[in-house]
Amino acid sequence: MEQQQSNALSGARVLVVDDDPTVAEVVTGYLDRAGYVVDRADDGPAALARATAHWPDLVVLDLMLPGMDGLEVCRRMRGRGPVPVIMLTARGDEDDRILGLEVGADDYVTKPFSPRELVLRVESVLRRTRPAEPSATLRAGGLTLDPAARRATKNGTELALTIREFDLLAFLLRHPGRVFGREDLMREVWGWDFGDLSTVTVHVRRLRGKVEDDPARPCLIQTVWGVGYRFDTAGQEG
Numbered sequence: 001m002e003q004q005q006s007n008a009l010s011g012a013r014v015l016v017v018d019d020d021p022t023v024a025e026v027v028t029g030y031l032d033r034a035g036y037v038v039d040r041a042d043d044g045p046a047a048l049a050r051a052t053a054h055w056p057d058l059v060v061l062d063l064m065l066p067g068m069d070g071l072e073v074c075r076r077m078r079g080r081g082p083v084p085v086i087m088l089t090a091r092g093d094e095d096d097r098i099l100g101l102e103v104g105a106d107d108y109v110t111k112p113f114s115p116r117e118l119v120l121r122v123e124s125v126l127r128r129t130r131p132a133e134p135s136a137t138l139r140a141g142g143l144t145l146d147p148a149a150r151r152a153t154k155n156g157t158e159l160a161l162t163i164r165e166f167d168l169l170a171f172l173l174r175h176p177g178r179v180f181g182r183e184d185l186m187r188e189v190w191g192w193d194f195g196d197l198s199t200v201t202v203h204v205r206r207l208r209g210k211v212e213d214d215p216a217r218p219c220l221i222q223t224v225w226g227v228g229y230r231f232d233t234a235g236q237e238g
């Protein structure tokens with residue numbers, strides 16, 4: 001079953017950036033067996049050079065790199081073009097994980113990790129980047145989302161959303177007025193029945209910064225205290 005899922009995504013190019021040769025070799029081996037084309041780099045400048053030569057479909061990026069850390073590598077790559085990023089972080093470094101999400105990482109895995117889990121995370125993120133089935137354009141509160149083209153605008157201005165931000169916004173727009181807990185959003189948007197719920201919190205905060213007129217006083221993505229989040233139907237256009 002897992003092999004069939006991997007084959008559906010075979011041929012996607014994954015850039016693995018880690019200065020630990022053992023970790024890089026194990027990750028590369030698992031991804032290669034799953035059918036991916038894998039490039040490797042052991043520091044930030046090498047990663048940027050590799051990405052320039054062959055733009056990846058996804059990057060597995062270690063946070064702690066010599067010279068240029070993973071946060072800066074992520075920023076520079078995102079400055080060149082959209083690319084999903086899974087950050088590798090040390091267990092217990094919650095602040096660093098949140099920083100990774102803040103700069104736009106789509107997911108993260110803590111070390112030590114199961115290589116099989118990482119492959120599943122890669123599959124999950126890449127599956128969401130594939131062309132979607134034709135579906136209706138979503139409109140509300142000045143927002144317009146085209147799920148097939150994965151394009152979002154607000155009042156005609158295009159929004160620079162990461163994969164997870166787009167998916168989160170699309171999910172909320174499809175269920176206006178309904179309240180979802182962080183566990184619900186983790187399951188429905190990330191596809192996981194478990195995980196660090198701060199991931200959801202950070203993505204909601206980032207999304208508000210892009211879609212709200214005043215992120216400090218959100219009108220579209222409302223917090224329902226003690227429960228979760230709701231896309232407010234009062235913000236919809238008639």
